[in-house]
Amino acid sequence: MVTVIKKGMREKEINSLLIKHGNKKKKKIDLKKYCGIIQLKEDPIKLQKELRDEWE
Incomplete structure (x- = not known):
């Protein structure tokens, strides 16, 4: 997000x-739901x- 501050404000x-x-x-992301998804x-x-x- 950009906030414009003009000269003279x-x-x-x-x-x-x-x-x-x-x-x-801010939205919170539940990273625990991705734990163990990838099997290497x-x-x-x-x-x-x-x-x-x-x-x-």
Whole structure:
């Protein structure tokens, strides 16, 4: 989200903009539902190293 603060705006106007945009709550994500979804056949660390080495 972008808040535009124009040159010459008063402090009260700026504060009201910041308060208006700052009160929105972020959605919470339940990451536990993804735990154990991927079934790997090899060691995750070894797989990660192989994937990183592809770029070299």
